[in-house]
Amino acid sequence: MLTIAVLDDEEIYIESICRITKECMNQMKMDYEIGTYRRGQDVLTDLRRGRCFDIYLLDMKLPDMDGLEVAKKIRRKLSDSILIYVTHYIDFSIEGYEVNAYRYILKTQLEEKLPMAYASLEAALRRKKQPDRYYLVERYGKQEKIFYRDIYYLKKDRKYVVIVHKDGESPVRKSISALLEGFYGKEFLMIDRSYVVNINQVESLKDYEVHIRNGEILPVSRPKWKSVCEMIMNNGE
Numbered sequence: 718m719l720t721i722a723v724l725d726d727e728e729i730y731i732e733s734i735c736r737i738t739k740e741c742m743n744q745m746k747m748d749y750e751i752g753t754y755r756r757g758q759d760v761l762t763d764l765r766r767g768r769c770f771d772i773y774l775l776d777m778k779l780p781d782m783d784g785l786e787v788a789k790k791i792r793r794k795l796s797d798s799i800l801i802y803v804t805h806y807i808d809f810s811i812e813g814y815e816v817n818a819y820r821y822i823l824k825t826q827l828e829e830k831l832p833m834a835y836a837s838l839e840a841a842l843r844r845k846k847q848p849d850r851y852y853l854v855e856r857y858g859k860q861e862k863i864f865y866r867d868i869y870y871l872k873k874d875r876k877y878v879v880i881v882h883k884d885g886e887s888p889v890r891k892s893i894s895a896l897l898e899g900f901y902g903k904e905f906l907m908i909d910r911s912y913v914v915n916i917n918q919v920e921s922l923k924d925y926e927v928h929i930r931n932g933e934i935l936p937v938s939r940p941k942w943k944s945v946c947e948m949i950m951n952n953g954e
Contacts, residue, residue, distance in 0.1 A: 719749040719842065722770040724787065725803070726755050726780050733827055734774055734803060741835040747842070756780065757787040769795055772838075777804040788818065799841075801834060803827060817919060821950070837951075852899060854880065854887045861887055865904065869918045869931050871896065873911040881931075908937045908945050916949050 719742070723734045731753050742749040752770065754760050757779045773791060777784035788800050801820045819838070822830040852868075854861040867883040877888040878896045889896055893913060897905060907913045912935050914927055921928040925942055927935045927949075937945050 719747050719772070720752070720770040721749060721772045721774065722752045722754065722760060723774045724754045724757060724760055724779070724784070725774075725776040727776075730776070730803070730824060730827075731755075734831065737828065737831045738774075738835070741832050745835070745839050747839075757782040757784065760787055761790055764791060764794060770798060771842075772799045772801065774801050774803050777802055777806050792817070799838065801831075803831070817917070852880070854889055856887070863887060865900075865915070866917070868905075868915045869929050869933070870915060870935060871905070871913040881933075883931075906945065906948055908935065908941055910938065912936070919949050922946055922949065 820834045880887045
């Protein structure tokens, strides 16, 4: 069952978000459960008690705390949960990168943009039910299985491409373009002639640089900057 949390201090928007969510989930024929909250602290209290959600729809401005702080605390515990901001404040859209927000929706565009977000999520949610995807690296007569979810980025190193992942680095004697032919999915994005990132591992974007969840910072070429920002904001769609 898909679990969805709605956090907003205004009842009118809680009702609208819930109504749209129910319509979309019923149309997609998905089993779901919705939890509603008015205070960020209540979401975090449930999180500590073990009540977690697959999707969090968060307002940015709340009476008790900042919506970005709520998201940061959620992200520390739940790396795979999907965060969507639904708010009046466009000024915070860049800050949403810090928590790898899936979408940033203005409340004035709720009726149009929230169904679009769910439509793009449908494929991703169904992919989660499939076996984990991986890339096989052959070294010294042995095969190493590297799961996509564990890959931070790829980097060119002379005649090799190095796959940087949570367990270390795995060099492959191929060009970046040849290596990418062995991958499938939309999460791998070329940001520079020497780097390809897993967009699910991007923590933030700033000053032509991508900050990765492992603490590293990679350069983004200036011609690619705008398209890279758009692709990461839209999670590869």
